[in-house]
Amino acid sequence: MENNITSIKRHEPLFKIFKRNDMPKWKALLIRVCATLGAIIFSMILASIIIGKNPFEIFGTMVSGAFDLPWRLIYDGVVLLGFGIAIVPAFKMRFWNMGANGQVLVGCLAACLVMFYFGNKMNNVILIIIMFIVSLIASIIWAVVPAIFKAFFNTNETLFTLMMNYIAIGLVAYCNFVMAKGMRETPGIINNLTEKGWITFHFLPPTIKSYILPIIVIILITVFIYIYITKTKQGFEVSVLGDSEKTARYAGMNTKWIMIRTLIISGIICGIIGFLFATCVHHCVTVNLCGGKGFSGILIAWLSNFNPLIMAGVSLFMSFIDNGTSSVTATYSLGSNALSSVIIGLIFFAILISEFFIRYRVVRRQRTTKEAKEC
């Protein structure tokens, strides 16, 4: 008997993990904040080793650089929020839309093509309306094609949407080359002199005149999507489908149509962002227009658990890191702004680790006499 107990004990793992739902919200938040701070401290030490400067000095440069252009900070944050929001409906359905980058790019591309070729041929208002419609159509196509194949043939949507990004990038490079008639890589800023197809508010100060409309529109979209997901029947159908496809089917829902409809909504949001890029902010389309914002959007949406307020906070924070590190890059002449990716990567690693301790409880193996007796 004695022997038997010890042999059972020996096979018990050193740590046992249990699921938990009982952590108070403030404690969970505190853990996440601590993880973020830890990651920032770690990355500052890493940066100071590479750059060869005092970490506090680097952090100071980062903070002052980020708040140098406050509207830029807010605008970048809101754009990231837009990418995150574009992904939320699909994500609620457990549809991994990796293609927000590509969807925004084709939207912007479509608007730019119209702006370039029809800029001087029609009334400005009609031009902008056509640009809007065309960019919506382009983005919807980019989002819906993977959804159709997922719905009917169960094609892997993660890789499909991922590939669509690179097809979009190739198309942008090609169309830019065509617009520039093969002389240069890009045609530059479109309608720079005539400002046809631009929406500008000349009465506003230059720091905000191109940012104000995207900020307002994306915030409105966020509110709309929040209501759509939490308060409407369609939003409820999306979350049921995300929890269990079978349940959705047995409840009599048309799962294929729900999938396609949800991706149309994703496409519309991406199309609006692309349209805003073309008409308000950039007035041109480049292959690096979105950078890694589509992926950042996924991370934001996932780690905020689709709560729009937290999403806004996380987006602003990421924009702070991005703008801060670009000033660090400029100050210490580091070449490309890669420090931001390193810091964001480290922060997300830390948060992923902390998620574990929020969702699970770890118990160390104990050898108490009481337990031994129970055996």
Added chain:
Amino acid sequence: MLVSLITNSVAMAIVFLFGCLGETITERVGNLNLGIPGIMCLGALGGVIGVDLTYIIFNNPGWFALMFDAIFFSALFACIGGAIYAFLTVSLQANQNVTGLVLTTFGVGLMKFIGTNLNSPNLSAASKIMKSLFNVGDKLGWFGRIFLNYGFLVYFAIILAIFASIFIKRTRIGLFLRAVGESPKTADAQGISITKYKYTFILIGSAIAGLGGMYYVMDYSGGTTFTDGPIEAFGWLAVALVIFSVWKPTMGILGAFCFGLLYILPMYININPIQLKFFDIFPYLTTVIVLIFTSIFGGKSIQPPGSLGVNYYREDR
């Protein structure tokens, strides 16, 4: 011209082959690692650091020291990336897609951040030594130029792919590895340690994928600046290639060659540069088409591993 088209395609293909092989092994054990682009970047960074260190330690290093250090450090760096991924997804049950994306962000960023400060002229010298090592092709006519005209890593990749295929298909450990990927619950009931298998093969897969990044810098591009290179895009292509090759390493060799050919071909076609731009999307387009075809006409043997992308938590029932 045909000969040089083939050799260039093969040289390009090896970048994809390493990445694809690493990802195939990882996916066979049930983990969809979207961090492969980041891991390839870490591998490239590690290889460059290894070569740099060799030049610092020895003034005029021989081929063995260079080769060993490049492979060792690139595998080491890639393994660190893989270990982070494995720790988060296997031990800490984090979502695989999210963890992979974070790893890609981090790896690409770290390569660019550290790599820009590491631009030494030693790289091209080292690259020449590494390329010419087994390069005996010129003496043997067209046959030699097609089959024997590459650096050591090219042969290494192909041998590794064949070996991996035999290992997965024919050995006992390979069988267990497939069991873990198909149904971890069943494998666990059989007494196979899921954690051990997942860790081991995620790390091995990462190390192999990392060599792809190192190969691109040290062999294919001849040791030129690597930080603005397209390693990230190659990484995504490697992930796509896993589907193209339906999770079989030997098919990966063929698929990698097709991708290499698609990538190189436009340079050999006599068309104007505008149309040339359009050819850049062909590898991605092909992948999409293959993805669609395998999902529509897929038999049982070409389906992804059963538990791909799903973490194993023993107490879930």
